Amino acid sequence: MNAEKRNVLLQVKLLALGGDGIGPEILAEGLRVADALAAKAGLTLNVEHDLLHGASWDVHRTFCRPEVLDKARDANAILVGAVGGPKWDNIRMPGGAECQDGLMYLRHHLQTYLGLRPARAWQSLLHHTPFRRGLADRANVLILREMCGGAMFARERGQRQVNGVRQGYDLTAYDEDEIARFAHGGFQLARGRRGKIVSCDKSNVMESYKLWREVVSEVATQYPDVEFENMFADNCAYQLMCRPEDFDVVLSCNQLGDILSDLTAVYSGSLGMLPSACLSANPEGGPVFGVYESTSGSAPDIAGQGIANPIGMILSVGMMFEYTLVRPDLAKALEQAVEQVLADGIMTRDLGGTADSVSVTDAILERLSG
Ligand code: NAD
Ligand code: MN
Numbered sequence: 001m002n003a004e005k006r007n008v009l010l011q012v013k014l015l016a017l018g019g020d021g022i023g024p025e026i027l028a029e030g031l032r033v034a035d036a037l038a039a040k041a042g043l044t045l046n047v048e049h050d051l052l053h054g055a056s057w058d059v060h061r062t063f064c065r066p067e068v069l070d071k072a073r074d075a076n077a078i079l080v081g082a083v084g085g086p087k088w089d090n091i092r093m094p095g096g097a098e099c100q101d102g103l104m105y106l107r108h109h110l111q112t113y114l115g116l117r118p119a120r121a122w123q124s125l126l127h128h129t130p131f132r133r134g135l136a137d138r139a140n141v142l143i144l145r146e147m148c149g150g151a152m153f154a155r156e157r158g159q160r161q162v163n164g165v166r167q168g169y170d171l172t173a174y175d176e177d178e179i180a181r182f183a184h185g186g187f188q189l190a191r192g193r194r195g196k197i198v199s200c201d202k203s204n205v206m207e208s209y210k211l212w213r214e215v216v217s218e219v220a221t222q223y224p225d226v227e228f229e230n231m232f233a234d235n236c237a238y239q240l241m242c243r244p245e246d247f248d249v250v251l252s253c254n255q256l257g258d259i260l261s262d263l264t265a266v267y268s269g270s271l272g273m274l275p276s277a278c279l280s281a282n283p284e285g286g287p288v289f290g291v292y293e294s295t296s297g298s299a300p301d302i303a304g305q306g307i308a309n310p311i312g313m314i315l316s317v318g319m320m321f322e323y324t325l326v327r328p329d330l331a332k333a334l335e336q337a338v339e340q341v342l343a344d345g346i347m348t349r350d351l352g353g354t355a356d357s358v359s360v361t362d363a364i365l366e367r368l369s370g
Helices: 003-007 023-041 054-060 066-074 102-110 123-128 176-191 207-220 233-242 254-268 311-323 328-343 357-369
Strands: 011-019 044-050 077-082 114-120 140-146 157-162 165-170 196-201 227-232 249-252 275-279 290-294
Touching (some): 011 066, 011 102, 023 077, 023 311, 023 328, 077 102, 114 176, 140 176, 140 254, 176 196, 176 207, 196 233, 196 254, 233 249, 233 254, 275 311, 311 328, 311 357
Parallel strands (some): 011 044, 011 077, 140 249, 196 249
Antiparallel strands (some): 114 140, 114 275, 157 165
């Protein structure tokens, strides 16, 4: 982000990309909350809307137009609903992941490498999780997912015939700079939390993960105040379920982070509860550019019914206030309003309630203004 952008944060430029399925529905609720928080902060939000992924494909035959990338570069932050759906999942375009998926196009070109996916337990939803009482009651884990490299962004990818048999391949590659910038972000974030990091990998079997472990361990020596441990990813997934409260920050590559973040959503009672942020620089307390989105997908099974849980998206707006607008106090106030709404039993069907997306947001807005 350039200096000019830093100085104009009283006038905030937001790019809003609803995407597909429940994406536009939850984004609309997120924007209502963004307006309310902006009013509290004395900020003016200038929101521009555009199309992403399937919605863009249907009109423009591309998952993300270069004009959208230009608007993204000009914005202070981007809010994304969700992308994808059966209609578009098997369209193949020449090139890497950034050519197959509108969101990955933005991540790649904006280099938003630091993916924050916080998962926490909510007192009012403990009964809705598969954990026995006392095991995950205070779970509060930040899964950090590397967003711009690894197997998912393989340059060498495709399908071919080898000895008359079909073979699919995605070359997993990470260079040390990619790993180091990401690890630094993790250690800095851990300092603002409980000061503990587990980095997970499969360095017991894979070469790319051997370098991952080596580089993360080197970075760790610069943060002697942070408690650091390497763990094999399969064991890490198991331990995250056996003793959730022992974990604080978990560092993982793009693919493992994708899986672990959906896994830890179990602490929260629903995938629809999970916010996320993809930052293009380490926070260190200053404003950073970010793409803020719910962690879940476009949930085609419930799209168009107005029943999607908007809380993941709404908490993503909270993360925008924390990291881009540097108002962590407002993010906290929002989280407390969500806690109250859940305590009052106002919740969507995925949490066992009967409220629709709009009523949940109304209730959050009411408690925010009270
Ligand atoms: P999904 O995350 O969309 O849905 C998984 C399950 O969680 C479904 O039962 C869904 O109804 C439920 N769910 C998710 N969000 C919810 C919410 N806010 N409220 C209530 N319930 C919710 O995963 P999927 O079905 O495997 O994928 C659907 C599409 O989403 C695919 O095209 C996939 O590629 C895409 N996808 C997009 C993103 C993204 O936009 N960041 C992430 C993952 C998957
Ligand atoms: Mn995912």
